Amino acid sequence: MEHILYWLWLTTKYGVTPSKIKVLLEYFKTVEEIYFSKNFNNIYGLSDKIKSSLADKDLSKAEKILEQTAKLNQKILVYDSESYPQILKNISSPPYVLYVQGKVLELDKVLTIGVVGTRNSSEYGRVVTDRICRELAQYGAVTVGGLARGIDTVGAWATLDVGGVAVGVVGSGLDIVYPSENVELVKAITEKGCIISEYAPGTPPVRNHFPARNRIIAGLSRGILVTEAPEKSGALITAKYALENDRDVFAVPRNITDTNSLGTNKIIQQGAKLINGAADIISEYPYAEKVIPKKVKSEPIQKTVDDSKYSKLNEFEKQIIDILKKSDMQIDELSRELKRNVSEINTKLIMLEVKGLVKKLPGSKYQLKL
Numbered sequence: 001m002e003h004i005l006y007w008l009w010l011t012t013k014y015g016v017t018p019s020k021i022k023v024l025l026e027y028f029k030t031v032e033e034i035y036f037s038k039n040f041n042n043i044y045g046l047s048d049k050i051k052s053s054l055a056d057k058d059l060s061k062a063e064k065i066l067e068q069t070a071k072l073n074q075k076i077l078v079y080d081s082e083s084y085p086q087i088l089k090n091i092s093s094p095p096y097v098l099y100v101q102g103k104v105l106e107l108d109k110v111l112t113i114g115v116v117g118t119r120n121s122s123e124y125g126r127v128v129t130d131r132i133c134r135e136l137a138q139y140g141a142v143t144v145g146g147l148a149r150g151i152d153t154v155g156a157w158a159t160l161d162v163g164g165v166a167v168g169v170v171g172s173g174l175d176i177v178y179p180s181e182n183v184e185l186v187k188a189i190t191e192k193g194c195i196i197s198e199y200a201p202g203t204p205p206v207r208n209h210f211p212a213r214n215r216i217i218a219g220l221s222r223g224i225l226v227t228e229a230p231e232k233s234g235a236l237i238t239a240k241y242a243l244e245n246d247r248d249v250f251a252v253p254r255n256i257t258d259t260n261s262l263g264t265n266k267i268i269q270q271g272a273k274l275i276n277g278a279a280d281i282i283s284e285y286p287y288a289e290k291v292i293p294k295k296v297k298s299e300p301i302q303k304t305v306d307d308s309k310y311s312k313l314n315e316f317e318k319q320i321i322d323i324l325k326k327s328d329m330q331i332d333e334l335s336r337e338l339k340r341n342v343s344e345i346n347t348k349l350i351m352l353e354v355k356g357l358v359k360k361l362p363g364s365k366y367q368l369k370l
Helices: 002-011 018-028 033-035 048-055 062-072 123-139 153-159 178-194 209-220 233-244 259-269 276-281 309-310 313-325 333-338 343-352
Strands: 077-078 097-102 112-117 140-147 166-169 192-197 223-228 248-251 358-361 363-367
Touching: 002 018, 002 033, 002 062, 002 077, 002 097, 018 033, 033 077, 033 153, 048 209, 048 248, 062 077, 097 178, 112 123, 112 209, 123 140, 123 153, 123 223, 123 276, 123 309, 140 153, 140 209, 153 166, 153 178, 153 223, 166 209, 178 192, 192 209, 223 233, 223 259, 233 248, 248 259, 248 313, 313 333, 313 343, 313 358, 313 363, 333 343, 343 358
Parallel strands: 112 140, 112 223, 140 166, 166 192, 223 248
Antiparallel strands: 077 097, 097 192, 358 363
């Protein structure tokens, strides 16, 4: 137990980041040596404040964290324990303490696929994510995500819906669910999988925690799937971490005029593997353990409208629907495509929205409801 206390003491010290711990371990070799050392002057890159902080050997904060985790029924995995995932150890900046809610999984022995994407997901993006994650789970893969709104949440629920195992990585203490609407999702994940954090109980979900969380998602995954992401997206940070740490990156191609897809298309351009379904991912890992060797039927995703509703539309409305089947469009784009004035298009779109066939997106863009 003292060994864990030393790790908690170290990882909660002022300014002692994972990169600083890496330097300390290169010099001292063990956390015990770091704790009992009284001199840190020979170590490059440590500020006077950090040295002063390391000179303080008070364990009361570490003891309080240990007590909190026990009350919350959380587990603590430290970097040099047997339970700590080797796959995560191998990244350039691993977390040295992991807090775990739920099952402690043997993640080195399963196929883990990170599933990430935009918080502001389109209906198409959600459908794609749902389908692929269901297929991945049916193949036996474990999905890993950040539990953010949008793609992350869809991927986790899809995995669970078919009896699969999901892992959530969060940017706060495990006692704080963020976003708050995912309380039920967190509970469902921990029945067979787990929620993981490098942050002690009570730590709020501040902005700079999320890029740090993304490196753990990449580190725990053999491959990262980006299903939908704009050009500036946290999902692309995860993909970047994945590439830097020799992980595979997969992406679903999208319409080049769709701003929600610019990031996805960009990483394909930079070398991500283009996929059409889970089978394309699974085929990259023929020797991965615990992958169920069965075929999962993968149908192409198409936007469709109920035939009974479509047959009741007039010709003008059908033309709008047929165009929106191909891609989301703004009113002026529809006007040019159909050679009709904007006011006519706008009137018809309002009627189609009332009928539940289309929905309005930010920027006066319209999308077919699936």
